[in-house]
Amino acid sequence: DIQMTQSPSSLSASVGDRVTITCRASQDINNYVNWYQQRPGKAPNVLIFAASSVQSGVPSRFSGSGSGTDFTLTISSLQPEDIGTYYCQQTYNTPPITFGQGTRLEIK
Amino acid sequence: QVHLVQSGGEVKKPGASVKVSCKASGYSFTNYDINWVRQATGQGLEWMGWMNPNSGNTGYAQKFRGRVTITRNTSISTAYMELSNLTSEDTAVYFCARGSNVTPNPWLPRPPKYYYMDVWGKGTTVTVSS
Numbered sequence: 001d002i003q004m005t006q007s008p009s010s011l012s013a014s015v016g017d018r019v020t021i022t023c024r025a026s027q028d029i030n031n032y033v034n035w036y037q038q039r040p041g042k043a044p045n046v047l048i049f050a051a052s053s054v055q056s057g058v059p060s061r062f063s064g065s066g067s068g069t070d071f072t073l074t075i076s077s078l079q080p081e082d083i084g085t086y087y088c089q090q091t092y093n094t095p096p097i098t099f100g101q102g103t104r105l106e107i108k
Numbered sequence: 109q110v111h112l113v114q115s116g117g118e119v120k121k122p123g124a125s126v127k128v129s130c131k132a133s134g135y136s137f138t139n140y141d142i143n144w145v146r147q148a149t150g151q152g153l154e155w156m157g158w159m160n161p162n163s164g165n166t167g168y169a170q171k172f173r174g175r176v177t178i179t180r181n182t183s184i185s186t187a188y189m190e191l192s193n194l195t196s197e198d199t200a201v202y203f204c205a206r207g208s209n210v211t212p213n214p215w216l217p218r219p220p221k222y223y224y225m226d227v228w229g230k231g232t233t234v235t236v237s238s
Binding site: 001030032034036038042043044045046049050053055087089091094095096097098099100101102 | 143145152153154155157158167168169170203205210212220222223224225226228229230231
């Protein structure tokens with residue numbers, strides 16, 4: 001199975017900050033990575049698919065990059081509503097679909 | 109609007125089975141996969157399996173093989189996930205999620221197809237306790 005490792009596991013940032021979350025795959029997965037946001041008590045919501053394509057309706061401050069084994073989710077200017085946990089997911093070699101362990105984002 | 113509506117919370121005893129439903133509306137049920145993902149309290153997301161509602165074909169995570177069964181009733185646009193031989197470790201919120209395939213670059217000779225979960229149910233809490 002392909003393992004997805006996120007870092008950091010948690011982070012605290014101020015409104016307006018640029019925030020970066022990384023995800024490393026245990027093998028080359030091309031660009032078959034998706035990113036999800038999960039607000040507290042809610043279901044996940046897709047932000048980015050195919051490593052860098054922004055899902056319709058997602059604010060433009062969210063972007064994704066990377067290919068191969070290393071991927072990044074960036075929030076260009078953090079907003080209060082961005083608090084929650086972020087997960088990367090690989091769909092390159094399935095089953096199984098695998099998720100990273102999550103990055104919890106808080107506002108300072 | 110596209111929705112996935114899940115059944116209500118369940119409390120089960122160890123050794124029992126649970127069956128959670130997921131009713132789709134607002135789109136053609138047989139055109140998209142249904143995935144099942146669970147999340148224990150304070151933990152991450154864990155994919156359990158998927159089903160193609162058109163063919164009925166399924167795929168399961170190795171961890172759950174032999175204990176999980178995903179089925180569907182196309183006449184009522186509903187998918188089901190049944191988990192047997194429950195233990196306290198199965199206490200979690202169970203989500204269904206629609207799986208979509210997209211082709212961002214259709215002009216390529218062999219355009220890659222990408223898969224992601226674009227619509228989620230609100231989750232069903234399953235508690236296993238004696």
